[in-house]
Structure formats: C-alpha cells, structure tokens
Amino acid sequence: MVLPEFQGRGLAKRGARTLLERARDEDRWGVVHAFPATGNGASNGICRSLGFRFVAEREVTFAGRVLRSNHWAIDPRTDLAPA
Template sequence: MDTPLELVPWAEGDFWLLLRKNEPVMTEHLGGPESGAELKDRHQRYLALSAREPAAGRVFRIVAEGESVGTIAFWERTWKDEEVYETGWGVLPEFQGRGLAAKAARALIAHAAAHGTRRHLHAFPSVEHGASNAVCRAAGFVLLGETSFEYPPGQWHTSNDWRAVLPG
C-alpha cells in the first residue's frame, strides 16, 4: 500500500519533535544528543528558516496517515564552489523501515525544484549510516563518492556525497 505523505512547514508547536529526535538512537550519526539550550536554538533556527522565502530552504514535519513521523529540511550552502542546497532528515524509530524517509526525500526534491533557485541538492550521510545511504539511493540521488565532511562543527567524518539534480 502506498502511504500518503505530506510535508508540513515547521511551526512553533513542533518543538516536541526535536525532543524525540534528540534521543541517542536518533543522534548516533550526528554527534550525539544536544543540550536543552541547543535544542531551543535549533527550534528558533528552524522557525526562522521556514519564515524566509521558499527558495532559501525550509524545514518540514513529515506527516503520514495523520501522524508526525519525522522531519526533513533543505538549506543553502556552498559546496565545491557551487551554490547548492543540502538536505537532512530523521524518521522516528517506530516509523522506520516503511520507506517514509525516501518518499519524503522525493517530495522535498520536487518542492526544492518548484520553489528553489539552485540546480543541485546534496545529502552527506556518513558512509557507515546504511539506512540514510539507502534513502538517498531510493530517492533518486546519485552517489558522487566519499568526502571528508564536518558535522557537527569540529567533528570530521567520512561521508558519501549524494546529489540530486533539481529539474527546472
């Protein structure tokens, strides 16, 4: 069955989802849980990004069958001298393994293509994060190879550089 999925712009009442995404199982490949103050700052950044024009990026709550199942976002960055978008996502453990992240990524690609100004969308999952790499593959990203990537700031690791071309 094809589960209906919606990307809902981040809102003030979505802070609870950041708390869920801050659990150790969800932050294993992201440098570990953040402090309460860091989460409040992240929430404010998400609200600010979602208040800007759609071409600058957006943070979304992923909703499937009426339930909030995770988040997905895209934002501007410069990568290898090109102005691109970067994306990242997280689906709560109880909703993983259903293809929802890949479906959300495909919806995000369509959104960025319709509203954005950049030609490429990149994702940089750790080479060791099999699930996120599988999402990239299933969503239609092309693997460009391994790269050294800094996230969170000060923590370098080997990531895969996945790229989707944004038609438009």
C-alpha cells in the same frame, strides 16, 4: 532523522521525495547535496533510489566531529527518479 520507533516505514524517503518534487516544481534550487554516513545503509539507499548520483566518499565536519560520509548530488529538475 526519523525516530527509531517510526523507522522502516518509508517516511524519510517520502519526505525527501516531497521536498525534491517541490523544489523541481517551483524551480527553487539547483543541485541538492546529501552527506549520509558511509555506514548508514538506509540513508544511502534513499539517495540511490531517488536518483542521486554518487560523487565521492569524503570527510565532513559536523557539530565539531569529523564524519566519514558519502557525497551524493541530484538536480531535481532533471534527475529525480519516477515515483
């Protein structure tokens, strides 16, 4: 999560890209999954722009609440979009 006063500067996308690049370069992870809320346009946009594939809309339980989320997946070794 990026604090409101720092949103809109590309920090979340840069941070996610850095982690995915490191995972790719170190061959540390396989497929990475993301579950942003369906109404969170910014987070879904980050997933789309980095090369995540949309899997499905689903309900995810987090902190005792059921949230409607989009399920995205990426294999950083093969799917990470160019910077």
